[in-house]
Amino acid sequence: MNSKKISRRNLFKVSAIAGGGLMLKLSLPANALEDSATTLVKSSELNFYVQIASDGQITIYAPNPEMGQGIKTTLPMIIAEEMGANWDDVEVVLAPIDPAKFGLQGSGGSMSVTRNFDAMRRMGASAREMLIGAASELMEVERRDLKAEASQVIHGSGRSMTFGQLASVAAQQPVPVPEQLSFKDPRSYSIIGTSVGSVDNLVIATGLSKFGIDVDVPGMKFASYTRCPRPGGKAVSFNSAEIKALPGVIDAFILQPDSRSGKASMAFLDGLAALQGGVAIVGDDTWSVFAAKAKLKVSWDEREASTDQWSKMASDARAIAVKGGGEVKLAGASVGEALSDSNNRTLEGFYEFPYVAHVCMEPMNCTVDFRKGASGKPDAMEIWLGSQFPNQVKEIAENMLGVKQENVKVHGLRMGGGFGRRAVHDFAAEAMAISHQSGLPVKLTWTRTDDIHNDYFRVGGFENMKGAVSPDGKLAAWDQHYIGFADNGKPVIGSGLRGNELPMVAFDNASIRQTMMPVATACGAWRAPGSNTNAFVEQSFIHELANLAERDHVEFLTELMGSRRWIKEGNISALNTGRAIDVIKLAAEKAGWGRTMPEGTGLGLAFYFCHAAHVAEVAEVSVDAERNFSVKRVTVAVDVGPIINMSGAINQVQGSIVDGLSTMALQEITMQNGRIEQDNFHQYPVMRIASTPEIDVHFIQSDNKPTGLGEPALPPLAPAVTNAIFAATGERIRTMPLSNAGYKLV
Amino acid sequence: MVSLLIVSTAVLVQELQKKGACEHCQPDKSAWVEVMNKYKLTVNGNALEVDVAPDMPLLWVLRDKLKLTGTKFGCGIAQCGACTVHIDGVAVRSCVLPVSAVSGPVTTIEGLAQGDDLHPLQSAWIEHDVPQCGYCQAGQIMSAAALLSNNSQPSDDDIDQALEGNYCRCGTYVRIRKAVHTAASFYNADKRNG
Numbered sequence: 001m002n003s004k005k006i007s008r009r010n011l012f013k014v015s016a017i018a019g020g021g022l023m024l025k026l027s028l029p030a031n032a033l034e035d036s037a038t039t040l041v042k043s044s045e046l047n048f049y050v051q052i053a054s055d056g057q058i059t060i061y062a063p064n065p066e067m068g069q070g071i072k073t074t075l076p077m078i079i080a081e082e083m084g085a086n087w088d089d090v091e092v093v094l095a096p097i098d099p100a101k102f103g104l105q106g107s108g109g110s111m112s113v114t115r116n117f118d119a120m121r122r123m124g125a126s127a128r129e130m131l132i133g134a135a136s137e138l139m140e141v142e143r144r145d146l147k148a149e150a151s152q153v154i155h156g157s158g159r160s161m162t163f164g165q166l167a168s169v170a171a172q173q174p175v176p177v178p179e180q181l182s183f184k185d186p187r188s189y190s191i192i193g194t195s196v197g198s199v200d201n202l203v204i205a206t207g208l209s210k211f212g213i214d215v216d217v218p219g220m221k222f223a224s225y226t227r228c229p230r231p232g233g234k235a236v237s238f239n240s241a242e243i244k245a246l247p248g249v250i251d252a253f254i255l256q257p258d259s260r261s262g263k264a265s266m267a268f269l270d271g272l273a274a275l276q277g278g279v280a281i282v283g284d285d286t287w288s289v290f291a292a293k294a295k296l297k298v299s300w301d302e303r304e305a306s307t308d309q310w311s312k313m314a315s316d317a318r319a320i321a322v323k324g325g326g327e328v329k330l331a332g333a334s335v336g337e338a339l340s341d342s343n344n345r346t347l348e349g350f351y352e353f354p355y356v357a358h359v360c361m362e363p364m365n366c367t368v369d370f371r372k373g374a375s376g377k378p379d380a381m382e383i384w385l386g387s388q389f390p391n392q393v394k395e396i397a398e399n400m401l402g403v404k405q406e407n408v409k410v411h412g413l414r415m416g417g418g419f420g421r422r423a424v425h426d427f428a429a430e431a432m433a434i435s436h437q438s439g440l441p442v443k444l445t446w447t448r449t450d451d452i453h454n455d456y457f458r459v460g461g462f463e464n465m466k467g468a469v470s471p472d473g474k475l476a477a478w479d480q481h482y483i484g485f486a487d488n489g490k491p492v493i494g495s496g497l498r499g500n501e502l503p504m505v506a507f508d509n510a511s512i513r514q515t516m517m518p519v520a521t522a523c524g525a526w527r528a529p530g531s532n533t534n535a536f537v538e539q540s541f542i543h544e545l546a547n548l549a550e551r552d553h554v555e556f557l558t559e560l561m562g563s564r565r566w567i568k569e570g571n572i573s574a575l576n577t578g579r580a581i582d583v584i585k586l587a588a589e590k591a592g593w594g595r596t597m598p599e600g601t602g603l604g605l606a607f608y609f610c611h612a613a614h615v616a617e618v619a620e621v622s623v624d625a626e627r628n629f630s631v632k633r634v635t636v637a638v639d640v641g642p643i644i645n646m647s648g649a650i651n652q653v654q655g656s657i658v659d660g661l662s663t664m665a666l667q668e669i670t671m672q673n674g675r676i677e678q679d680n681f682h683q684y685p686v687m688r689i690a691s692t693p694e695i696d697v698h699f700i701q702s703d704n705k706p707t708g709l710g711e712p713a714l715p716p717l718a719p720a721v722t723n724a725i726f727a728a729t730g731e732r733i734r735t736m737p738l739s740n741a742g743y744k745l746v
Numbered sequence: 747m748v749s750l751l752i753v754s755t756a757v758l759v760q761e762l763q764k765k766g767a768c769e770h771c772q773p774d775k776s777a778w779v780e781v782m783n784k785y786k787l788t789v790n791g792n793a794l795e796v797d798v799a800p801d802m803p804l805l806w807v808l809r810d811k812l813k814l815t816g817t818k819f820g821c822g823i824a825q826c827g828a829c830t831v832h833i834d835g836v837a838v839r840s841c842v843l844p845v846s847a848v849s850g851p852v853t854t855i856e857g858l859a860q861g862d863d864l865h866p867l868q869s870a871w872i873e874h875d876v877p878q879c880g881y882c883q884a885g886q887i888m889s890a891a892a893l894l895s896n897n898s899q900p901s902d903d904d905i906d907q908a909l910e911g912n913y914c915r916c917g918t919y920v921r922i923r924k925a926v927h928t929a930a931s932f933y934n935a936d937k938r939n940g
């Protein structure tokens with residue numbers, strides 16, 4: 001086979017980017033963060049994001065936290081493109097946490113690209129103008145005859161100077177006025193739209209990459225924390241003497257619950273991230289504090305503990321569905337009439353989906369060094385963690401322990417997965433309280449059981465669906481009763497309907513009702529909140545109705561879209577029916593929609609719009625007589641506007657398909673008198689490599705703004721698979737995970 | 747003619763040394779001197795002794811005592827493979843292997859490269875842009891390396907079997923398969939070229 005050789009030049013690039021060098025340093029000596037690129041190479045700063053050394057090395061700061069979504073590579077690519085840099089000359093360094101310079105340093109809601117594209121272009125264009133200004137001065141030529149390309153400024157005559165030669169003079173140039181900046185014609189892009197490997201690949205492949213869990217600071221001790229198995233319980237006492245006598249244990253103590261820490265990074269989660277009561281153990285190494293944790297005997301005050309019971313929630317929901325009612329969120333003019341019109345064909349189906357956990361591969365952890373103030377010096381704190389919104393932990397330090405935010409230093413590390421979990425900082429509150437109480441720098445590491453039991457789960461729920469199709473095979477009525485969950489009367493994140501889903505947004509005669517049941521189990525943002533379950537119900541039921549009408553699914557679905565239009569002109573959060581139709585048709589065509597399928601196999605289609613992305617997927621499944629099923633191939637068509645990093649974009653889609661399949665087929669969290677019943681991966685499996693389908697990804701690179709791809713390819717997967725199973729078997733699955741419907745993913 | 751995708755570790759180490767980070771490629775020796783010579787281990791070619799409880803899993807000896815943090819903790823019950831290392835060339839889950847039961851030389855991800863050259867799998871991982879979060883990847887590479895040392899032309903099924911114990915929560919399995927095939931072709935070319 002013909003493989004690409006990694007050039008020595010490239011190697012220097014990757015290994016330098018191994019800036020890993022930098023990552024490694026920042027995770028080790030406590031004070032290493034400051035000496036980022038500036039102290040390594042003599043560089044000239046063109047703006048907060050860009051430095052150029054006299055040897056031509058270009059350092060670009062990546063502002064946003066990296067959790068596997070590739071943003072550490074993507075955003076610097078945009079800057080490099082506008083600058084006219086050669087990507088091989090670029091070293092990417094994770095920016096320190098400094099919102100004054102780098103804005104909202106957060107990763108969530110697939111918003112990083114959407115939010116930052118223009119800002120990054122401005123940074124790149126601004127650096128380019130300064131380089132051109134320097135060249136004009138040094139070469140004594142007109143600016144308009146100069147262009148920046150391949151890390152050089154080139155004059156029309158052919159004369160050129162390298163960025164390295166220009167750097168120091170460029171840094172003295174006036175900073176261009178943002179309004180006067182012009183941007184490159186996308187047709188001349190040489191970096192944006194190409195496949196660029198993630199800048200940390202080398203350090204990852206060699207085991208040198210540092211995640212939060214790998215942090216080591218001088219004098220650091222190790223901690224475990226044990227909360228009440230029933231959320232909301234408090235520790236009253238424990239076998240303290242026995243625990244403290246165990247080898248490797250330094251200290252053990254009770255922490256009281258503290259709601260002042262209740263600060264999450266997303267406003268809708270506020271108040272949830274409170275410190276739970278429990279028992280902390282501090283020791284010499286992780287194993288000692290884990291082993292001691294296993295020997296804890298705690299007496300819990302469970303008077304206010306959760307009594308959530310999944311089996312009861314499910315039976316209550318069924319009763320509610322039968323009874324009907326609920327708060328009316330949307331009322332179509334003649335839904336009742338159409339459903340009772342004997343000329344129409346009608347259908348009813350009860351759907352259910354479970355709570356699921358994030359199970360980031362890296363369990364939650366946080367390292368904190370609380371330093372008591374002395375002789376007029378205030379209390380101070382240093383925090384190392386992987387977080388989607390690292391700067392926000394400062395508020396916890398201030399609210400809970402009174403450490404002023406200006407005296408809190410936060411180091412954001414690479415995350416071993418986020419998926420929404422690392423937007424809530426309960427684990428950081430715990431580590432802060434433990435360091436504060438013990439007076440020691442500590443690294444708190446959660447066991448996998450801690451990680452599952454104390455998740456902020458994807459909320460489960462139920463939907464009772466009714467629909468009618470007219471004698472001419474058109475959708476005549478849609479009635480959706482969502483039975484979900486609320487905390488203190490407020491629907492938890494991801495529960496309920498917004499009314500902007502299909503078909504309601506494009507079809508008039510639709511009604512939505514909503515009934516909320518109380519829940520004490522903590523819920524949070526899980527990759528494409530709301531969308532990941534609503535897509536399953538809505539896109540399955542549309543298929544059910546297409547079958548009822550004896551119509552082809554592609555035809556029925558595109559017909560529902562009506563004319564090609566943008567539901568809210570210019571609003572990227574609104575469905576564009578034309579773009580929807582295009583991705584549906586493309587996915588169908590590429591998957592060979594309409595071909596005769598062998599016995600026991602089938603194709604299933606689904607479309608979903610969320611996070612400004614239009615995504616259609618066709619799954620090809622095979623099912624045997626024992627209901628063993630495998631997904632052979634998933635064909636995906638995506639419109640998120642222009643793609644910035646092709647390799648990264650495809651990786652996100654592939655990952656979303658695997659995540660979607662793993663979740664729909666295998667995963668379920670259940671509560672028994674408040675306690676989470678799944679303790680580790682043996683009871684909460686993740687899909688293994690053998691079940692991986694072929695994944696065929698197609699982008700429609702429309703002229704829309706580029707938007708994020710961390711989430712939107714996930715929601716359509718589940719309905720595409722169950723629709724395909726229907727095509728293969730004639731059996732409709734209305735419940736997730738599929739293991740509960742007797743189906744086994746092989 | 748196959749061109750070899752071998753990246754020089756020596757160059758990598760030089761680069762990291764310049765940045766003051768080289769010590770993280772090797773076990774932390776400062777942790778060894780103060781110990782009481784209880785368990786003799788050979789880790790990445792270094793003979794050393796550690797004084798820890800006999801039931802401490804190798805994973806935590808590596809991570810907390812020797813500061814070799816490339817080997818990851820994911821579950822502690824041999825379900826996820828994040829902690830995979832080699833003992834005598836065989837892939838094992840270090841999270842359930844008590845240090846007292848370690849019976850041969852240990853290789854971790856930090857020691858996988860042969861002398862100056864990255865392991866072909868490490869090069870292939872970079873070439874195929876495999877990682878997302880990256881947390882599982884050391885374990886994936888270690889499992890795949892054990893496979894390749896016994897089977898230099900693995901089929902998809904062979905790969906699926908060898909990597910069956912390694913979760914990737916981010917879902918990079920498609921690329922992992924491709925990268926193992928690519929590495930196998932380098933591996934074979936490497937052997938042919940002596």
Ligand code: FES
Nearest residue numbers: 820821824827841
């Ligand atoms: S940590 Fe060892 S298999 Fe999961």
Ligand code: FES
Nearest residue numbers: 879880882915916
């Ligand atoms: S890359 Fe994140 S778990 Fe595999």
